[in-house]
Ligand SMILES: Cc1ncc(C[n+]2csc(CCOP(=O)(O)OP(=O)(O)O)c2C)c(N)n1
């Protein structure tokens with residue numbers, strides 16, 4: 001007899017989901033015991049780490065990944081990572097184990113109240129009505145995840161796995177989904193008219209543009225118009241080459257500074273981004289009166305919430321390509337629009353700027369930099385430009401604990417590219433189990449921790465609020481010892497010379513590394 005479990009193995013093979021990111025419990029035993037050899041089980045020691053690794057893997061491979069979690073405890077632990085995956089537009093099929101249907105009415109041990117547990121962060125949540133519908137639900141979750149670039153969840157009662165498989169004609173999902181991009185003449189004409197009328201247009205590139213085709217399309221349009229291209233605030237990925245002469249830097253995340261930055265322009269077109277994601281509230285509009293705001297994106301949510309004069313819901317690369325053909329060539333700027341800061345003076349004590357500059361001087365153009373260092377994020381954007389797609393990846397929702405495990409998943413998905421995570425010490429502790437998976441499975445990201453001894457960004461916010469922080473620093477937390485406890489090699493660095501010689505030795509190894517390495521760099525708090 002072929003079982004639901006067998007049919008699920010075939011689903012995983014068919015959809016290239018044979019790497020199973022998981023932390024299992026008793027509800028997953030029937031599925032996982034005696035797993036066929038062609039399925040690769042990847043253990044994470046906490047479910048936040050499991051889903052963050054799956055997230056990095058999906059981003060790196062640009063296709064859905066698969067995670068298997070343990071009923072309420074596993075799903076609950078993973079909610080932050082699932083929310084991050086949603087905001088980072090990461091497709092993940094997540095199966096969640098549940099108690100057996102045959103006695104769930106008695107609320108047995110580990111019976112989960114699962115459907116609403118992650119709110120609407122998963123784009124789709126389903127508990128199939130019958131065991132025989134599990135595979136159809138997984139197939140549908142795969143399509144939902146891919147279409148919306150979000151996590152999608154299927155809840156599977158543990159007794160279902162060994163039930164008889166359903167009939168193929170009962171699978172409520174297509175075998176193939178094609179998603180043709182198209183753009184109509186009317187949309188192009190409406191945007192072309194705005195651009196023709198504009199004396200000073202500017203673009204804002206969003207994370208959705210982080211593919212080679214999309215970078216190229218916006219480059220072509222921006223070069224045609226000689227217009228600056230800013231990066232959307234809090235972007236999870238770079239939408240434009242950050243070493244291009246027309247790259248104008250990241251947009252501010254507070255409205256007064258945003259208005260000031262956008263003041264020279266009479267038209268601002270956000271491409272692959274909404275208008276606009278900001279940090280704390282400040283009154284007033286996003287842009288001065290007289291600046292027309294427009295949006296071009298294939299994310300309906302971004303379109304629907306943007307206070308724009310015109311929004312076009314379409315594949316941005318198609319729109320940009322058509323527009324580039326259509327608009328007149330204008331002069332291009334004579335010098336690079338964005339001036340990178342000078343290297344910091346080589347004095348003691350070591351600061352984050354020194355570390356980021358030292359990395360920037362050495363990393364090859366195809367390096368993948370994972371950012372999770374809150375008080376040094378701006379500095380990182382200045383000194384580590386994304387020069388190729390996936391050159392910058394960061395947790396766009398703001399939840400910490402993603403960067404370390406995501407760098408492990410990215411390196412698994414991109415085995416030919418150097419991967420470097422730059423993390424705050426506080427951030428590292430939220431995802432510390434990632435060290436173990438990297439070491440156990442021979443995955444070699446470089447993890448650089450900026451050890452400033454506390455939650456510096458929070459201290460800065462408290463100072464801006466005019467008071468003392470309620471929370472203490474945690475200066476004594478020994479990150480290198482934590483990494484070593486999980487089996488990851490670690491080095492402690494406290495001066496510029498040691499930093500330079502270590503990076504000279506380590507950076508050339510990054511492309512072929514099969515073991516993770518932590519550099520714990522003690523820096524002065526900024
Ligand atoms: C899971 C989670 N808990 C709490 C926060 C709130 N938070 C934002 S920044 C921050 C401190 C980060 O510290 P660290 O990584 O050391 O960076 P630093 O500010 O020192 O640069 C905290 C706790 C969060 N974003 N995510």
Ligand SMILES: [Mg+2]
Nearest residue numbers: 424425426454
């Ligand atoms: Mg810190």
